Amino acid sequence: MNRHLEAAPGYRAGHTLPLRVExxxxxxxxxxxxxxxxxxxxxxxLLIAFAVGDGDRPSRRITLMDTATASGLNFAAVSLFVSAGFLLVIPVALFCGDTVASEAGWSSLRYLLAAPVPRWRLLWSKLVVALAFSVAAIVLLPLVALVVGTVAYGWGPLRIPTGGSLPADEALLRLGLAVVFIVLSQLVTAGLAFWLSTRTDAPLGAVGGAVGLVILGNVLDAVTALEDWREFLPAHWQFAWLDALQPELVWDGMVKGTAVSLAYALVLFALAFRGFGRKDVVS
Structure with a gap:
């Protein structure tokens, strides 16, 4: 059958299911x-919460949260801080976990393959689009927060809780670096959700499974008895981006976190393509 498809006039496997269509x-x-x-x-x-909250309550230790109203950059950094641990996991798991499983749930997956769309092309198109939407979701939050915070609190340097500040132009670059790290650290979530999406016909199972395993990773990272073994958990490095917002830029945590995330993600993406290529698609 594949020989006939390749010989068909005008047929190009790589041109099926264009990224724009997906x-x-x-x-x-x-x-x-x-x-x-x-x-x-x-x-x-968050803006409403800070407006109605008591910002003058004395505190023995100044945290990043206490600097939220110092400038638009501080507000954007706080928005990332409160969302990076869990909230930003959800859109990544949703876009990557729902993309293939939803087609199977609708019983449209076999019709896509009969179009004919090669399996590798189907997965590639869906993975690229899912990752693009995930990146857009992660970037959307700090971008809106920066605009909202600048309007509410003005444009100025990034105040550092430990003392001092970063000039606005440098702080903007540092904040961009933090967002890049968060995107890279979420690749393991994307890989896990995408692999589960190729294994089940239930989108909720793929999305929920990925989120559940991320939560499990956070729980294990809190077990101090694991000591150095925790460094192999992606969750251990999820806040390493805060090193980018210090007076002296520290790379160690972000480099290690990126390496761990990429290693897991590559294995999971490979398992997804390998397993789906051999799967008996009946949905």
Whole structure:
């Protein structure tokens, strides 16, 4: 059958299911619009919380949260801090975990493959689009927070809780570096969700399974008895991006965290392509 398809006039395996078509399909999904709306709304919710909260309560130790109203850059950094640990995991798990499993759940996966779309092309298109939407979701939050915070608190240097500050232009670059690290650290979540998406016909199972395993990683990282073994957990490095917002930029944590995330992600993506290539698709 494959020989006939390759010989068919005008047929090009690499031209099936273009990325633009897959992107439009995913963009029109209600869950995409809802997730984008929730992430864009979070900075406004935080702004209201800081407005009605008691910001003059004395504290023995100044934290990043205490500097949220110092400038728009501080507000954006705080928005990342309160969301990076769990909230930003959800859109990544959703976009990467739902993409293949939803097609199987709708019983449309076999029709896509009969179009004919090669399996590798189907997975590649869906993975690229899912990763692109995940990156957009992660970038959307600090971008909206920066705009909202600048309007509310003004444009100025980034105040550092340990003392001192970073000039606004340098702080903006540091904040961008932090976002890049968060994107890279979430690749392990993307890989896990995508692999589960190729193994099940239930989107909720793939998304929930990925989120559940991320939570398990956070729990294990809190077990200090594991000592150095915790360094092999992606969750151990999830806040390493805070090193980018210090007076002296420290790379060690971010480099190690990126290496751990990429190692797990590459294995999981490889398992997804290998398993789906051999899977008997009946949905």
């Amino acid at each position: 992107a439009v399909r995913q963009l029109r999904r209600r869950r995409t619009l809802v997730m984008g709306g929730l992430l864009a709304a979070l900075p406004f919710i």
